[in-house]
Amino acid sequence: MARSMIEIKDVTKIYQMGETEVRALDGVDISIKEHEFVSIIGPSGSGKSTLMHVIGCLDVPTTGQYCLDGEEVSDLSENKLAQIRSRKIGFVFQQFNLLSKLSAVENVELPLIYQGVGVRERRERAIDALTRVGLGERCYHKPSELSGGQQQRVAIARALVSNPPLILADEPTGNLDTHSGEEILEMLTDLHEKGNTIVVITHDMEVAEATERMIHIRDGKITGDEEVMSA
Amino acid sequence: MNVSQGFKMAFASIFSNKMRSFLTMLGIIIGVFSVTVLIALGQGATASVTESISSMGSNLLTVNIMSRRNYDITADDIERLAESDNIMAISPYAATQATAKAGNENMDATVEGVTPQYLTIRNFAIAAGRGFIQNDLDRRFRVAVIGVDIADELFNTRDVVGKTINLSGVEFTVIGVMEEQGSSMMGSDDEHIFVPLTTGQRLMRNTQIRTFYASAASEDTVKAAKAEIEAFLSRELRSGPDSAENQWMIFDQSSLLETMNQATSTLTAMLGGIAAISLLVGGIGIMNIMLVSVTERTREIGIRKSIGAKRRDILFQFLIEAIILCILGGLLGILLGAVVIKVLGNILEISASMSANVVTLAVGFSMLVGILFGLYPANKASKLVPVEALRYE
Numbered sequence: 001m002a003r004s005m006i007e008i009k010d011v012t013k014i015y016q017m018g019e020t021e022v023r024a025l026d027g028v029d030i031s032i033k034e035h036e037f038v039s040i041i042g043p044s045g046s047g048k049s050t051l052m053h054v055i056g057c058l059d060v061p062t063t064g065q066y067c068l069d070g071e072e073v074s075d076l077s078e079n080k081l082a083q084i085r086s087r088k089i090g091f092v093f094q095q096f097n098l099l100s101k102l103s104a105v106e107n108v109e110l111p112l113i114y115q116g117v118g119v120r121e122r123r124e125r126a127i128d129a130l131t132r133v134g135l136g137e138r139c140y141h142k143p144s145e146l147s148g149g150q151q152q153r154v155a156i157a158r159a160l161v162s163n164p165p166l167i168l169a170d171e172p173t174g175n176l177d178t179h180s181g182e183e184i185l186e187m188l189t190d191l192h193e194k195g196n197t198i199v200v201i202t203h204d205m206e207v208a209e210a211t212e213r214m215i216h217i218r219d220g221k222i223t224g225d226e227e228v229m230s231a
Numbered sequence: 232m233n234v235s236q237g238f239k240m241a242f243a244s245i246f247s248n249k250m251r252s253f254l255t256m257l258g259i260i261i262g263v264f265s266v267t268v269l270i271a272l273g274q275g276a277t278a279s280v281t282e283s284i285s286s287m288g289s290n291l292l293t294v295n296i297m298s299r300r301n302y303d304i305t306a307d308d309i310e311r312l313a314e315s316d317n318i319m320a321i322s323p324y325a326a327t328q329a330t331a332k333a334g335n336e337n338m339d340a341t342v343e344g345v346t347p348q349y350l351t352i353r354n355f356a357i358a359a360g361r362g363f364i365q366n367d368l369d370r371r372f373r374v375a376v377i378g379v380d381i382a383d384e385l386f387n388t389r390d391v392v393g394k395t396i397n398l399s400g401v402e403f404t405v406i407g408v409m410e411e412q413g414s415s416m417m418g419s420d421d422e423h424i425f426v427p428l429t430t431g432q433r434l435m436r437n438t439q440i441r442t443f444y445a446s447a448a449s450e451d452t453v454k455a456a457k458a459e460i461e462a463f464l465s466r467e468l469r470s471g472p473d474s475a476e477n478q479w480m481i482f483d484q485s486s487l488l489e490t491m492n493q494a495t496s497t498l499t500a501m502l503g504g505i506a507a508i509s510l511l512v513g514g515i516g517i518m519n520i521m522l523v524s525v526t527e528r529t530r531e532i533g534i535r536k537s538i539g540a541k542r543r544d545i546l547f548q549f550l551i552e553a554i555i556l557c558i559l560g561g562l563l564g565i566l567l568g569a570v571v572i573k574v575l576g577n578i579l580e581i582s583a584s585m586s587a588n589v590v591t592l593a594v595g596f597s598m599l600v601g602i603l604f605g606l607y608p609a610n611k612a613s614k615l616v617p618v619e620a621l622r623y624e
Binding site: 016056058059078082085086087091093097098099101102110111113114115116158196199207 | 233243244247529530533534535536537538540541542544545559573616617618621
């Protein structure tokens with residue numbers, strides 16, 4: 001029996017927009033185990049971004065419980081959340097979110113800097129991570145000198161470098177052409193096969209079908225949870 | 232995140248935007264520059280005033296009798312004061328305006344009647360010829376010792392010993408030329424025409440002594456000497472203690488020095504204060520740019536936070552950046568100031584130099600400005616909510 005990675009119980013997230021309340025998440029229950037490869041799929045406005053923020057510890061739920069990798073995180077302080085993000089989660093964003101003034105390897109080093117890893121070990125691990133995503137030759141390029149697919153691979157290397165238990169990808173192929181998108185998906189599949197827990201948030205059915213399990217979300221509620229039949 | 236990493240990040244950010252960083256620093260550069268230059272010049276001026284006053288002899292006492300009463304103090308009475316252990320030398324003094332002529336040249340000058348001790352008391356040295364001796368006074372010789380400016384003006388040469396000078400129609404023989412003194416705060420010290428006191432009194436048709444100079448035996452006896460002179464004056468002038476103040480005035484160099492120092496240090500402090508205001512304005516400039524920079528880099532902050540940067544890390548990053556900008560600006564300001572002080576010191580002929588105190592103060596102050604004005608923007612950056620910061624375009 002695999003360990004539980006994400007345990008979300010009756011989570012709601014309410015935003016106050018002027019006079020009206022917006023229930024972005026409304027009684028969500030999700031349970032994801034270690035080594036799973038899960039997609040959370042829903043149209044825009046369904047609350048999937050909010051869910052991503054809660055799962056990624058970028059935001060806390062209004063009510064409900066969230067247990068990540070055995071740690072209760074639903075009501076932690078901002079600093080504790082930063083520590084959790086640093087230790088447990090590797091982010092891959094739709095916009096890549098690389099720092100344009102830093103080279104690829106410096107971008108990958110960033111999470112290690114905040115973990116307090118020494119200079120030499122940092123560089124070694126960053127180069128190692130870049131090699132794993134096939135960019136060992138391009139360590140010292142700036143993001144602007146790389147293609148979209150390559151930039152996203154740098155972002156994946158950054159997510160991998162600190163060996164977090166969870167990799168959280170938010171529309172990882174959203175800004176890429178079909179070919180690069182497929183490459184990125186293959187890479188994520190590959191990482192999953194090597195034992196990483198991966199959660200992909202997407203509105204793209206093709207992306208969702210590349211994963212093993214699909215969780216549907218609509219209007220802040222879970223509307224479906226199914227195994228993906230591999231073709 | 233450790234300190235060296237913070238510095239690396241800050242430098243990277245500062246150098247990635249050189250022009251803006253420089254303009255931001257300019258406020259601090261100008262502030263530190265003006266503080267150091269103005270203080271150094273002020274201190275230089277103070278030093279030169281101090282020097283010129285102490286060159287007059289730090290044991291010097293100048294006595295002015297202002298009594299309107301008809302008193303009878305003779306030069307001999309005054310000279311008897313020198314019998315005291317506290318007073319080394321004393322010289323009665325009388326001066327008058329006269330027209331000095333030699334050949335076809337003439338000028339208005341002050342003719343000063345003095346005794347042989349006078350030149351010693353005032354630290355005046357003879358460059359050529361001789362000074363006065365008692366015999367000159369006893370026999371009322373018509374001899375004169377003159378300063379180099381007088382020699383230049385009337386004779387166009389400094390080789391004037393033995394030549395004749397006409398003072399208000401009376402012919403005098405020049406027996407000595409004083410060493411060049413240079414000019415001080417009090418004006419040129421080379422425009423003197425000295426004659427024996429007795430000869431001078433005859434020229435002035437007045438034997439009343441209103442001024443005399445005394446030299447205390449040492450710096451420690453200045454006070455005692457002053458007291459003795461006061462006792463003498465109150466005895467001679469028969470004045471009660473109440474009216475004493477209006478009857479005479481005794482200046483000693485140390486009180487003069489104190490007054491002058493007070494004046495110049497007030498001036499220095501004022502200039503420094505004005506310059507410090509410009510440093511403050513520079514600090515506000517830093518804060519302004521840092522605030523803009525925080526807004527501009529909102530997304531960067533969001534990214535850093537999402538991959539594990541704590542509030543402290545972000546705060547640190549921006550604060551260090553502000554401090555480095557300030558310190559760099561401060562160092563450049565000091566460098567610029569040092570050059571300008573050197574140049575101005577040469578032009579103004581004062582010994583202006585940048586003291587270590589001022590440098591420490593300037594660097595410390597600019598660092599303080601960096602912390603003070605960097606704290607608000609840095610705090611603002613650190614408080615950004617990651618979700619919102621990531622959404623920022």
